[in-house]
Amino acid sequence: MTELSITDLIAGLRRQQFSAVELVTRYLDRIETVDPKLGSFITVTRTEALEAAAEADRKLQLDDSAPLLGLPIAHKDIFCTDGTRTSCGSRMLDNFIAPYNATVVDKLSAAGAISLGKLNMDEFAMGSSNETSFYGAVANPWGLNRVAGGSSGGSAAAVAAGLVPAATGTDTGGSIRQPAAFCGVTGIKPTYGRVSRFGMIAFSSSLDQGGVFARSAEDAALILQSMCGFDEKDSTSLDEPAPDLTSNLQRPIKGLKIGIIREHFDQGLDQQVGAAVQTALAELEKLGAVLIDVELPTSRLAVPAYYVIASAEASSNLARYDGVRYGYRAEDPVDLEDMYKRSRSEGFGAEVKRRILTGTYVLSAGYYDAYYLKAQKVRRLIRDEFVEVFEQVDLLAGPTTPTTAFTAGAHSDDPVAMYLSDIYTTAVNLAGLPALSVPAPQASGLPVGLQLIGKFLREDQLLAAAHQLQQASDWHQLRPALN
């Protein structure tokens, strides 16, 4: 049952080949057996999930038309869930039970999906390996000594291990695509503003975007379809009709122009990863796509510009954690300043403090123009360069990451080396474009991701290309041996 696609799971539920209670129980049992090896869940909501499944079974009897009725999913622990702890992977929010649901949580619940719990992540989504979580690292299902990637490492590992058919995630600089690549699953980050940020704990508000992990582009399209749409509670939500992602999947890609980003095949790229991505590109060419070499020279500056902007926004967003209204408060403060300083020092981990300090520094008097404004100008150049290239091509392609999943601890003492693992993904967030990662052939038994980047609002085109590739190949069907 846990091997079926989402389309087949929904059909099975509709035909009453199995009940929602049976399906949810099967996944919960698998989480109990397998997840101690991975650590992908922070909280499993067994009782609530079984209650929701019983309710779904009643609705299935009544032919209720909710599109995902009875389908198990899980949420990255960055999405607020009324009544269940939302920790954001931090000691700061270890005791935080949100008083409301994120829009994404409400929308998926209204579509009939059943949440099995909350997934592990880097603390406040700051990290590329899931090693900064207060609840411990997430192991990669393809090699337990390797990282799952981050920041949505729990989501990627849980889907790869078949603990849940789909999971939500967020992507600020690559946090969906990089772990998707490392764990061998499909992960999509839509256009900035497509998915509501309401109730999604803020890291860098002009870059953060919710998205989804699944085992195929078709499965991802089904879930994303129910997550998108205008939300008046998010002041940056796009006032555009939700796209039709599923009906266009069968569209052939013959004649589709795909730009190959030359800078993403530079000396920093692992040779085996490069070869695997070339094989996937050749498959797209066989399907009729036209490959065109393109250059995005300013995107080389994406990582440095990103670390200024993301850290600056983080230092502002995380000012709210003051130990007064919710979250961690240090014991016995001597005065107000001591309370703030110790609560934040003890409540935040090292990486979060590093980003807050970086952000505070680049925003402080005397440095604002040189760092923050300069980075925002570079950001415009990067965005405009994409817009220009998209006049010649429909999609852009390259590797998602420069290497396969690295071993745990490999970059722990070197923040810059860790930051560079997002070298091919951050430019997309600066530009606000949609992008996804799909499995290419593996390299030495480890997953490799092909990144496809689309034009603004063209998630349909991205998912169609990924689906056509997956119809013609079986790299996305490989499963890790965990039992």
Place this chain on the structure above:
Amino acid sequence: MSINQDDVEQAAHLARIGLDNHQRDHHLQDLQQILTLVEQINAVDTDGIEPLFNPLDAIQRTREDQVTEPNQREKFQSLSPSTSEGHYLVPKVIE
């Protein structure tokens, strides 16, 4: 531009993050590395370029000034480490 111990202390104070000397020195090293990376952005000429604050050039949407949320003071205050009679409590600030 080089960053020193005083800069880290000042940033930590502005961000209300307590650091001991060991942590301060560690963060100083990290920040030096990060700023070396960041300074690559100076390689490109941005004269006459406007900063981009929203990738879609969207402007902040406003709405009618109407009450949309119910009062849930008790539910919200139940999350606080310390409240009394509807107030949030912090250490005494006036002697």
